[in-house]
Amino acid sequence: MKKIKCFKVFVFFVIGLLSLTFVTHLESNVAIGATNTDSAYVNTVTDLEKTDLLGGVSLYEQKMNSLLNGDSAKIFQEHFVQWVDLENYDNGVKLVTWTKQNADSWNAATTKICAQDWEAHHPGWIVVAGVNGDFFQNSGKITWEPTNNFMADGDMYRADYVGGHRKVIGISDNNEIIVGDPEISDLYLQLMSSEGEVVEQFPIASYNETPKETGINLYTKDMIESHDLTGYTVYVGKYTMCRISNGTNETVFVKGSIETSRPGTVDEKPRQIREVTTEDGGTKQEITREFYLATKDSSYEQKLQNGTLVRCQHNYEGNWSNVTQSVGFIHQMLVDGKSQFQKSTDSFIYTDHPRTFIGFKADGTPVLMVVDGRGKTAAEKNYGVSLFEGAEIMKLAGCVDAYNLDGGGSSTLIVRNNEGGFDVVNRPSDGSERSTGNAIFLVMRDPAVESKLGK
Numbered sequence: 001m002k003k004i005k006c007f008k009v010f011v012f013f014v015i016g017l018l019s020l021t022f023v024t025h026l027e028s029n030v031a032i033g034a035t036n037t038d039s040a041y042v043n044t045v046t047d048l049e050k051t052d053l054l055g056g057v058s059l060y061e062q063k064m065n066s067l068l069n070g071d072s073a074k075i076f077q078e079h080f081v082q083w084v085d086l087e088n089y090d091n092g093v094k095l096v097t098w099t100k101q102n103a104d105s106w107n108a109a110t111t112k113i114c115a116q117d118w119e120a121h122h123p124g125w126i127v128v129a130g131v132n133g134d135f136f137q138n139s140g141k142i143t144w145e146p147t148n149n150f151m152a153d154g155d156m157y158r159a160d161y162v163g164g165h166r167k168v169i170g171i172s173d174n175n176e177i178i179v180g181d182p183e184i185s186d187l188y189l190q191l192m193s194s195e196g197e198v199v200e201q202f203p204i205a206s207y208n209e210t211p212k213e214t215g216i217n218l219y220t221k222d223m224i225e226s227h228d229l230t231g232y233t234v235y236v237g238k239y240t241m242c243r244i245s246n247g248t249n250e251t252v253f254v255k256g257s258i259e260t261s262r263p264g265t266v267d268e269k270p271r272q273i274r275e276v277t278t279e280d281g282g283t284k285q286e287i288t289r290e291f292y293l294a295t296k297d298s299s300y301e302q303k304l305q306n307g308t309l310v311r312c313q314h315n316y317e318g319n320w321s322n323v324t325q326s327v328g329f330i331h332q333m334l335v336d337g338k339s340q341f342q343k344s345t346d347s348f349i350y351t352d353h354p355r356t357f358i359g360f361k362a363d364g365t366p367v368l369m370v371v372d373g374r375g376k377t378a379a380e381k382n383y384g385v386s387l388f389e390g391a392e393i394m395k396l397a398g399c400v401d402a403y404n405l406d407g408g409g410s411s412t413l414i415v416r417n418n419e420g421g422f423d424v425v426n427r428p429s430d431g432s433e434r435s436t437g438n439a440i441f442l443v444m445r446d447p448a449v450e451s452k453l454g455k
Contacts, residue, residue: 136437148328160247170323229264359399
């Protein structure tokens with residue numbers, strides 16, 4: 001009898017020990033106890049690594065864990081977190097957007113290639129760091145087009161915007177930020193200087209439609225049917241960039257120069273290819289990339305002479321009139337220092353994805369962050385975050401406002417290395433960099449060029 005009694009006591013002891021172990025494990029995975037950060041939902045797992053880059057930009061890398069969706073019924077999960085921030089704008093660093101240049105159509109490129117392309121189009125400037133940008137059309141009807149309003153260097157590639165929780169971040173040349181639904185004008189013809197400044201602009205009366213009797217009419221490669229332009233003067237341009245949005249309004253952007261002018265005919269449609277005679281008497285096809293400006297107003301004869309640089313686009317206006325760079329986002333998850341979407345029931349918001357964020361500190365300086373996820377093995381412990389968790393982590397990085405950019409396999413953070421190339425800092429979940437529609441960079445004048453100039 002004594003042996004049986006002792007056995008029962010032992011069994012109860014084991015059960016109690018297992019229960020205590022279970023509770024201890026549970027408490028280490030829910031927001032019951034204290035964390036080692038200022039957030040009740042985030043712990044640091046490894047020491048913070050800091051690398052100083054150029055221009056007062058710094059790179060930070062750290063393994064963290066966070067409570068899934070901020071829900072105490074969930075568990076803490078680990079992920080690699082990396083971000084760059086800027087001490088101040090004193091060193092001439094600018095925040096810019098970019099898309100890899102292509103004359104004829106929307107284009108996708110990796111963040112590294114996009115950075116190289118930005119530098120190729122901005123001699124004397126360098127990219128210090130950057131992340132992928134807005135969501136883009138890479139499923140269904142694949143066009144690679146950003147899915148929201150987008151401007152780079154004052155060029156309004158896509159005037160269409162979505163609204164609702166899909167708003168836009170606008171950036172001026174002096175790094176001032178505006179966020180919300182942009183104010184956008186009607187379509188304009190702009191006469192440009194060689195430095196890229198607008199000299200004069202005029203409203204465009206129609207686009208790829210039956211021409212209006214007054215004003216100026218625009219025709220691009222995307223027009224479906226030809227038009228009768230008899231009685232109009234047709235200014236034939238060659239574009240260096242032409243974009244048609246697949247959004248609701250199908251907005252247009254054209255940039256190029258006037259090549260010639262002539263009287264209009266009954267059956268007009270811009271040509272993209274023409275057949276020309278070669279020196280040996282044969283023929284070959286030549287890419288023309290035509291667009292037409294048609295008008296009955298003779299005053300344009302002096303304005304649209306051969307070689308004149310022109311741009312046809314919608315403009316920002318009102319409070320947005322100083323914006324020269326912009327990018328769209330889906331959801332602001334940190335508002336005036338308060339994290340949003342705790343215990344969200346929206347799967348887009350609560351799912352633990354790799355994420356890309358942009359945020360701003362109280363002084364307006366930016367933070368660009370990527371949280372990795374979708375680890376290849378359980379041992380890697382690299383899960384990703386919900387938007388609430390991302391907001392808590394961005395707050396720890398010093399932000400008061402933060403916004404969700406394209407994530408998943410698109411999430412990429414690059415930094416400039418000592419050889420003048422770029423390193424991908426994070427662990428893209430596709431296993432390699434994904435080509436995306438646009439990107440956001442911290443840029444500055446090349447110190448090597450400044451040194452040579454003695455400045």
